């Protein structure tokens with residue numbers, strides 16, 4: 320049986336989903352698409368032979384949808400997601416971030432548990448081949464106890480990007496580089512580094528005219544004693560440079576680099592002389608017309624919704640909360656001007672609340 324999916328939000332992110340669903344036609348059927356912009360809904364409806372709606376509630380009332388693919392502006396994930404779970408009782412595949420506030424994220428997780436509905440967030444970089452291998456090496460103790468986890472991403476987003484939709488770069492609907500592009504890296508920080516004890520951050524808005532930040536630098540102390548750093552920016556000019564994770568353990572080191580943590584640039588272990596054989600198949604994501612990790616992640620999510628087969632990299636329910644807690648903590652620290660110790664009370668962080 321094909322999984323019946325309804326898409327809410329037919330924007331840029333959903334365009335990629337559309338192309339992936341077109342290749343998965345033996346597994347999925349898109350029965351409805353909804354966007355407040357009728358032209359976007361029509362574009363998707365034509366490409367997928369699905370009915371177009373401008374009111375997503377109307378679509379959910381009329382179509383036999385099992386799973387909703389939610390690709391709305393980030394600030395709407397919480398509010399609309401809650402409605403989908405509570406009022407319409409549908410499984411939910413939500414683009415990252417799960418929500419912009421911890422309160423809404425917990426509400427989504429609790430509703431999914433209460434109604435026994437699956438809730439998956441798209442953090443496709445967990446499916447990057449070098450990430451899979453380094454995670455495995457860390458878990459097997461091959462790198463020893465973690466000492467340093469350093470993440471740097473230097474990307475370029477100009478004013479035209481922020482002007483392309485009125486929600487981009489606003490505190491209420493998006494946040495800045497940390498919450499928008501950086502939520503993948505915050506997720507990687509907790510995925511590889513574990514629980515967090517405290518954070519300290521500074522941020523600023525340097526090269527574009529937006530409410531939120533385009534550069535944030537953070538210092539992290541993990542509960543396991545390791546230290547972490549994050550440099551998150553969309554201020555690289557004239558173009559994107561890289562996104563890199565440096566892992567130093569007591570018994571080995573690794574650097575996952577490339578444009579988006581997609582290539583293993585360095586690996587060395589005290590107990591393994593020849594690492595080539597160990598990493599051969601995991602060195603770099605292969606080229607894929609739809610984006611390798613996005614394709615693999617979405618296909619695996621579909622298998623999870625259809626058959627309950629959960630691949631270890633799939634981020635289900637509350638697994639999306641630690642990265643949001645890290646993002647909130649870093650913003651809270653930058654606003655307070657001092658370190659924030661976990662768990663913490665949020666009173667200065669503007670993410671999801673507006674100025």
Ligand SMILES: NC(=O)c1ccc[n+]([C@@H]2O[C@H](COP(=O)([O-])OP(=O)(O)OC[C@H]3O[C@@H](n4cnc5c(N)ncnc54)[C@H](O)[C@@H]3O)[C@@H](O)[C@H]2O)c1
Nearest residue numbers: 328329330331332333354355356390391392393414415484
């Ligand atoms: N996983 C990734 O790497 C990745 C990449 C890009 C974007 N995203 C995420 O995807 C989400 C969407 O981003 P985008 O770049 O596609 O944004 P976008 O602005 O291109 O698309 C959003 C769409 O939602 C529609 N919309 C807004 N309010 C609506 C409503 N109430 N009902 C129905 N439709 C409505 C808009 O008309 C628009 O077409 C964001 O949360 C973003 O963080 C994830």
